[in-house]
Amino acid sequence: MSRTRWFAATSTAFLLISYLVGGCAEGGDEPSGGGSGGKQNPTCSCQPGTTATCDCPGGGKGVQTCEIDCVSYTTCDCSDAGATGGSGGTGGGSTGEMGGSGGQNTGGSPTGGAGGEAASGGSAGSAGAAAGSAGSAGATGDVDVCPGEPLHLSGSGSSIRQGSATGDTSTLTHDYLGNCGSALSKDAVYVVTPDVDGVLRADLGGSEATSFDSILYARTDCTDQDSEIVCDDTYVKGSEKLEFDVLKNTPYYLFVDGYNKEAGPYELNVQVIPKGCGNGIKEPGEDCDDGNQIDDDWCHNDCTINPNPAGDTCPGMTMALTGTGTQDRVGTIAGDTSSFSSSYSSSKCVSSSTASAKDFVALVKPDVDGTMTCDLGGSTATPWDSVLYVRSQCDNVSSELACNDSASTGAEKVTLPVVKNTPYYVFVDGYGAAKSGPFVLTCTIKVAYCGNGTVEGTEECDDGNNTSGDGCSSSCKIEPKGPADICPGKTLQLKESNGTYIAFETGSTTGQTHAYVGTCGGTSTAPDQVYKFNSGVGGRVTVSIPTEGTTFDTVLYVRKDACSGPNATQVECKDTTGKGGESITFTAPPNTDYWVFVDGYSGANGNFSLEIKVVPTCGDGTLDVGEECDDGNKTSGDGCSASCKIESTCGSLSEDEPNNTYTSPRLISAACGTFRIHNAAISPAGDSDYFRINGLVEKTKVDAYAYVTTFGSCTSGAPLVISLWKNPIATPAADYGLCSGQTGNVACSASSTDGNCAKFSYTIPKDGDGDYLLKVHGSSSSSSVSSYGLLVIVH
Secondary structure, eight states, rough: OOOOHHHHHHHHHHHHHHHHHHOSTTTTTTTOOOOOOOOTTTTTTTTTTTTEEEOOOTTTEEEEBOOOTSSSSSSOBOOOOOOBBBOOOTTTTOOOOOTTTTOOOOOOOOOOOOOOOOOOSSSOOOOOOOOOOOOOOOOOOTTTTOOOOEEEEETTTTTTTEEEEEEEEGGOOOOOOOOSSSSSSEEEEEEESSSSSEEEEEEEEEEEESSOEEEEEEEEEEEEEGEEEEEEEESSOOEEEEEEEOOOOOEEEEEESSSSSOOOOEEEEEEESSSSSSSEEEEETTTOOSSSSOSSSBBOSSBBBHHHOSSTTTTTTEEOOBOOTTEEEEEEEEEEGGGGGOOOOOOSHHHHTTTTSSOOEEEOOOOEEEEEEEEEHHHHHHHSSSEEEEEESSSOOGGEEEOOOOTTTTTOOOEEEETOOOEEEEEESSSSTTOOOEEEEEEEEOOTTSSSOOTTTOOOOOOOSOOOOOSSTTTTTSOOTTTSSSTTOOOOEEETTTTHHHHHEEEEEETTTOOOOOSSOOOSSSOOEEEEEEOOOOOOEEEEEOSOOOSEEEEEEESSSSSSTHHHEEEEEEESSSBBBOOOEEEEEEEEEEEEEESSSTTTTOOHHHHHHHOOOTTTSSOTTTTSSOSSOOSSSBBBOSSOBHHHHHHBBOOOSOOOTTTTTTETTTOSSSSEEEEEEEEEEOOEEEEEEEOOTTTEEEEEESSSSSTOOOOOOOOOOEEEEEOOOOOOOSSSGGGGGTTTTTTEESSOOSSSSSEEEEETTTOOOOEEEEEESSTTTTTOEEEEEEEEEEE
């Protein structure tokens, strides 16, 4: 022991003995001794060196030690604190708190307090009360319900905190709901309490780790859906990811859920990246932050920009790749070629031009087999005339594997197969000596496996899933023709998500039958697939073929009434240029069957993605197919029901003659914001009918329709005119004639484009509050209509 340390230890011991001799809290063990007698120093509140329990953040209990001044305590030590525990016995330590992961903590010490030493003139105090029993180990948190199972993170200092958990939601219950998914799945909940401020990243490890259609979301309050921070739901199993800012010692709740009723095994991975230079997140006060400790790249280790970064010559700057398991490997390097030299050129793309341009080289070394795509991010990321190429040997121009020189600024992209642990050299060059500037190079490596949507190795097909029976088997072999090959096709079920009904399907037309032809796109020889869906509640339907996951020049068409044959009616046919991108939108009434055909241009075939969305339109204020009314809400009891049907009390009103003057109108009940009158008549010729609507206010919209026999029809020779007037009418107009003769009205119509005889829409203006009269009459003094209908919708 050094002399200094010996002196310090001796001094401390001497002071401690002095306090003990002086007497401090004699007669009992702090804090719950119970002895009596002995001299007690009135200035002491604890016995130096003894310990007591203390409260920790998060609700657990820690330990603090009495200082030698016999008054103050050391900082509360929470390293072994649990979450929630029982109380200890009298005189002993408290029982152990609930362990965050299955009872890592032990109970309090079973030793009782010592008696006080004898003081001058007094007897020794009796021993303190017997200690309580030691606390039992804590119980594991419940992953099925809030507050969830604690997920512990390893790491300290400036290092990344990491933790993971595995489980199976199929053994749990359905309790919670994220804002981006359905409400039917079983779920698991974890609580993460970081010890630093930073950024939390969570993922489900890809489809091999989480093998069902999962949803991942986070909250600040476990049981409050409104406290949700972020929610992610993708079409690829286990590919959900979250990222959000976190504060130290604050609990965050992570939920592993499923789409619709999906459940199964999962892996939840969590990282917390502490704030500070080098964490890969540009924060206030930093010029850059590339998340690495490479000081000679474009961003120095002190987070200032390096004006002369690595990458000017071979072997280039190493690109760091993120991603594990079946996840994509992704890396990005941002820089500027302006300060670099002109060292390299492409052997296949404008070699004479790239030879004189300044260039940058990146080294990419994937840890998996797969397909690598590198791009420059478009004109915003790379705003100059660039060229992109890849070599297998950095200094060997003849080893070039791929190149691209796009006519659009920064639009270069190259794709090539790659082998794990093999270096590839990616060059960012320019078209001519004057072409250089800032760039963003991103390389993405899709891992080679059956189900990633790309045909690789010995695969015959790959439709982006591992489901057999859809044309491409779970082992990526072409199957015998399946249910989607011919009519009536494969039925797709729409699933509700946040008010929208969605179906998503992937498949392949390769090896399928050529059975149908659309009215566009020259589909006479291509194989096709057909799918059936029902519109359910009805609404605005969008059927589309996304470009992502589609590998051939597609044609899309939709039919109704029948899948094929003379009764089939084509709704629409679309053919765009390129792979996918077709979209068809139409309005569908409720409970109507439709058939969707995915075909190819000429003889084209391959993999495709298909998406169907139905957005209900009831309640949007527009009268659509299948709706009897739509007053802009989904409230029943106002004449138009929540399902956009005219309510019976307001749907069959009578004309109630006499109502042929503006002073004796038919009064419409205030409860009928929407009303329909059947079998009214303009008889004899020159008759007019008045209907009074009271209490209209500013911004109220009035839609009125006049028809004959059924809504949407007008029999020839039934010239009806409808008009709206502010009550009282100062100067009444003639009870016949067209709108030009109805001076003083606020709205008038003698025609309609929707098949009715007449229609108008009118919005009550500012200062227009009050009662109104709706007038129906013939277009001439000789006009009569034996029977007509009137529909009025007040929004």
